[in-house]
Amino acid sequence: MSKSAREMISELMRAGYSQAKIAKLCGVSTAALNAYLKGSYAAKDLSQIEKKIMSGCKTEIERLQKNFESVLPFQPNTETAEIVLSVAHLCHTSRRMGLIYGAAGVGKTRACLEYCARNKNAVYIEARPSFTARTLMKNLAEKLGCTPKSNQYELEEEVIRKLRNSGNLVIVDECEHLNHRALETLRTVVFNAAHTGLLLVGLETLKYALIGTRTKNEYLSSRCLVNSRVKALGEDETASLIERFFPGASTAIKKAFFEGTKGNMRLLENTIFNVRELTELNPDVSFTAKLVQAAIAQAVLA
Numbered sequence: 001m002s003k004s005a006r007e008m009i010s011e012l013m014r015a016g017y018s019q020a021k022i023a024k025l026c027g028v029s030t031a032a033l034n035a036y037l038k039g040s041y042a043a044k045d046l047s048q049i050e051k052k053i054m055s056g057c058k059t060e061i062e063r064l065q066k067n068f069e070s071v072l073p074f075q076p077n078t079e080t081a082e083i084v085l086s087v088a089h090l091c092h093t094s095r096r097m098g099l100i101y102g103a104a105g106v107g108k109t110r111a112c113l114e115y116c117a118r119n120k121n122a123v124y125i126e127a128r129p130s131f132t133a134r135t136l137m138k139n140l141a142e143k144l145g146c147t148p149k150s151n152q153y154e155l156e157e158e159v160i161r162k163l164r165n166s167g168n169l170v171i172v173d174e175c176e177h178l179n180h181r182a183l184e185t186l187r188t189v190v191f192n193a194a195h196t197g198l199l200l201v202g203l204e205t206l207k208y209a210l211i212g213t214r215t216k217n218e219y220l221s222s223r224c225l226v227n228s229r230v231k232a233l234g235e236d237e238t239a240s241l242i243e244r245f246f247p248g249a250s251t252a253i254k255k256a257f258f259e260g261t262k263g264n265m266r267l268l269e270n271t272i273f274n275v276r277e278l279t280e281l282n283p284d285v286s287f288t289a290k291l292v293q294a295a296i297a298q299a300v301l302a
Contacts, residue, residue, distance in 0.1 A: 137152070256293055
């Protein structure tokens with residue numbers, strides 16, 4: 001028996017959703033949803049708003065019913081996690097600059113976010129390809145709660161004022177997107193003027209961009225106290241993770257996960273999700289290495 005619009009709303013509210021959040025999911029205003037629930041919605045024909053409510057709530061309810069966390073919990077014992085946390089701590093406590101680089105999907109971002117969660121005076125920024133020196137400073141200023149400023153100089157001075165003697169660490173992820181001017185602005189504003197710890201994180205190309213253009217980025221690269229390369233998960237690390245999600249998994253299954261994902265945590269996460277989906281949709285299918293290979297095939301863009 002299909003659920004009514006009111007039943008769907010009640011289910012989401014029991015799960016902790018506010019009326020405002022439900023209204024946004026359904027594409028209606030909070031006032032309209034509130035009026036509908038009170039029975040005072042102005043329209044004589046309620047079918048239109050009920051269609052929107054049922055359509056918006058249905059997918060969200062199905063997502064909740066899957067009871068699967070799409071993001072792997074932070075794994076503190078991996079080599080990547082240990083490197084990121086230790087370098088971040090060193091930059092933070094010594095007010096120095098550091099560089100962490102490595103392939104995509106090995107857990108750099110997750111470890112950075114974990115450090116910020118543990119240290120409330122650490123500020124995290126994820127750079128985007130559109131970032132200029134100004135948008136980067138504006139983003140940092142917003143994270144610091146600075147008063148908006150109209151020109152670049154005033155904006156930088158406000159950031160310096162907020163950071164100086166604050167005990168903060170600034171972590172900038174995906175730095176390979178930043179041009180020379182943006183990187184130099186980070187160095188001169190955050191590190192030099194504010195005397196604040198700075199950690200630059202990115203792909204392997206970030207290191208080679210700094211080294212390969214040493215004359216252009218020499219001021220920055222020469223100030224890096226430490227630069228560390230992070231690698232993919234090892235076979236033992238992968239096996240340990242699989243044991244947590246699938247207790248009692250055979251050695252062959254663990255090996256299939258490792259060989260198929262090559263230690264890439266993001267691919268591993270997608271594969272775990274696909275394995276669960278395949279076993280839910282096909283309860284009679286055995287959990288074997290062949291099933292893992294099929295899940296990997298779904299997760300990889302050939």
